[in-house]
Amino acid sequence: MSIMSLSAIELGKKIREREIGVAEAVGEALAAIKAKDKALGSFVTVDREGAMERAGEVQRQIDMGELTGPLAGVPMAVKDNLCTRGMRTTCGSRMLSDFKPVYTAEAVRNLERAGAILLGKTNMDEFAMGSTTETSAYGATKNPWDLSRVPGGSSGGSCAAVAAEECSFALGSDTGGSIRQPAAFCGVTGLKPTYGTVSRYGLVAYASSLDAVGPVARNVADCAAVLEAIASHDKKDSTSVRREDCCFTEALRDDVKGMCIGIPRDYLAAGVDEAVRVAVFDAAGALEKKGAHIEEFDLGLTEYAVPAYYVIACAEAGSNLARFDGVRYGHRAKEYDGFHDMYKKSRAEGFGAEVKRRILLGSFVLSSGYYDAYYLKALRARTLIRQAFDRAFARYDVLLAPGAPSTAPRLGEALKDPVQMYQGDVCTVAVNLAGLPALSLPCGRDENGLPIGLQLIADCFEEKKLIRTAYAFEQTRDYERCPFAVHPERRT
């Protein structure tokens, strides 16, 4: 059994028990990246020297008994929109092609303190805008289950890297499903925590009121352990929440007896692939067998979630991305005439088409005369959606839904019709609008052998219910390694 086929927790245990050295583990991971990433394209930056150097330090700290946690010595990858001091952080954009942050994001620092080893930065849709990881300026990442397909997005690089066993776990960010949807497409587990649970300090903002940092891993236990490490109250992030109980691994119990689980009919209506629908209902059946009470119900308002999401997300994005003007850092056009021209040229050259589309949308919905009609209305829809979830959680502990309405499309298919692509976010965006925690884990495969994701949604601060339910379901099936992870040379 190779080191990279182990889960993060298993590897951490073997490292603590001196069965595997940290340098050995990191070396294996770097070798896996070398062997696979040319075909896969999950990484934008790999820091071989830095990772090996850090491996030595962490090994010493483990030997001295200073590091005893479950993630000490475990190699990880981080989405390229989380700042890493001195290491290029591109956000998948030409705009930041040579940008080296002067500080490290709080979530990454928390993992470094826990002894995890940073291998490098993973590919993503430019500034996290997209559902396929094709809008990256550094080329598209491929789905390890089928290299002619997309891995999903925007955390496609992180999810593909975990599925392909290039790292033991990864960090992603989720603004409208950017962890859960690619996790579903890649057959891995991804968790979007309650808004404010993980500090956003150092996460390059897409839509501030929706952004969340979360783990991508092989299984639920790994996700729980990583979340436990990254959750913190951070004074540098005013929207960070002080939570008393962050011992998420305590919830890893194979017990759903008496839990009340709701299936919103809205999320399984027209537009959802038959294979996905069947897999979700099969999963519900498995949980019912374990003693959970399952009910279908109408959540309501789902048709407003996607438009409200795109209005709010684009409004915030237009403002958040305005700082990329080429004045202090980032891409600056070579020739220009005065600073207005410098702005225009630098931004025209630095940003890709999808980013420009969303900046334009965002500027439009906030412009004078349209603010009330679009932005304010979207805020009102957001409140109503939150209330619909409140009603649901008065009755249900957890909701079941697909992680995505379909399995992974072929490369180049989705971007042809942006509105259709936006509609694909219907299963995930409402969770961000309401700030809820949600998790996606594998629950089967379609007729093409592509993974299907099961999404679990809980009320704010109820990650433990999510983890418990997901863990119990996970016990009913084996983890399916993707063929590419095992035999990268045999291309599908």
Place this chain on the structure above:
Amino acid sequence: MGKRYETVIGLEVHVELSTRTKIFCGCPAAFGGAPNSHTCPVCMGMPGALPVLNRQVVEYAIAVGLATDCAITECCQFDRKNYFYPDNPKAYQISQLYLPICQNGGIEIETAEGKKRIGIHEIHMEEDAGKLVHDEEENVSAVDYNRAGVPLLEIVSEQDLRSAEETVAYLEKLRLIIQYLGASDCKMNEGSMRADVNLSVREAGTEELGTRTEMKNLNSFRAVSRAIAAERDRQIGLLEAGKKVVQETRRWDDRKECSFSMRSKEDAKDYRYFPEPDLPPVIISERWIADVRRRQPELRGEKMARYQKEFGLPAYDAQLLTGDKAFADLFEATVEICGRPKRVSNWIMVEVSRLLKEHGMAPDEIRFSPENFAKLIVLADTGSITNTVAKEAFELVFLEDADPERYVKERGLATVNDEGALRAAADTVLAENPQSVKDYLGGKERALGFLVGQTMKAMRGKANPALVKAILLELLHEETE
């Protein structure tokens, strides 16, 4: 016969708050420093950096709001004002539009025409921008972000002002209130207090407001006053000529005594304001307000009453001393050391004021210490030095914060009480001025003054004048016997 016009003025006043750190990060808010030395990822607008509100800014805003009779907003929020400019690091300024912290206040001003209340529409908190430095020779611009993120209060008045006199009175009153609260030093020349004037004219007696212009770059009360006069005349001139006033922003040039158009309404930017998602709403409880109120320093009215009651000062003195916070601070600090409130008051009103005027300085530019000032007053008040010497010594205290005791000692300026020396000097003066002696003895009392003066002069001002007079009288009476 020409029409009569009424001028309608509203003010937007920006005040830089005297907090130790910036509004959304821990960088020093202090003026100066090497370019970009007071910066961090937050105030430089680096990717991923987030703002954290400085609580002291909220407290100053509440304090100013309470002192200007405003309602404090229970739940206020920040908004983003989006615009591109190199001094604006995030390409948006965090400000308040929809729910400002203070609303619906007002202050009372007094002019030659009597008392009047000027409404305050709102007060909001925001961050300052950086500073562009243009290098004409190299034809490049550099940006210094030290000022980016320094906290500002913007105080927006109602359109209640009708003249330059009222406007200056309003500004002076506002400055005094804010200085008393310790919220800002309000120096217009250094930019810690800036005023933009909105002005329109209308025919006297009509209700409808005329088209208004906004005037920027006013760096002194004098500039405000002159700009108002010039803009009023310009607008009336346009109307009289049958032309229209264009709604625009203008820039005052104090040297040329006229203003220039900066941008018209057509170029007005759409700031696309929306609630700042990185900052939760600021909840201000009754308790917090009460707490700020309790810690509120003494304001002018209270100080004036206390000076009369506690120090027995006449109302005139109390009014003058409290009319500038720097005077009041100097007065209290000095009295704390040496007592003698009336003497201290006289010194401030007469000698300090005279030297300030002579040197073209404002009271807040006083640099000498209350310690040296107190020493000087004690020396003069106990007769250790004469008034002449005291005035001379004070010039050095004023300019160099010199130690008056040392100055008097080093130059041997202590009052001479030595009778032998004085008698010798008086003898010489009498011998040299026989006519004056004759005059005095002939009944001309005034001649005595001259003789005292001559003796004092001979003693280079250091003699105890009372003693000189007594000795002269004694010698003159001897002559008659």
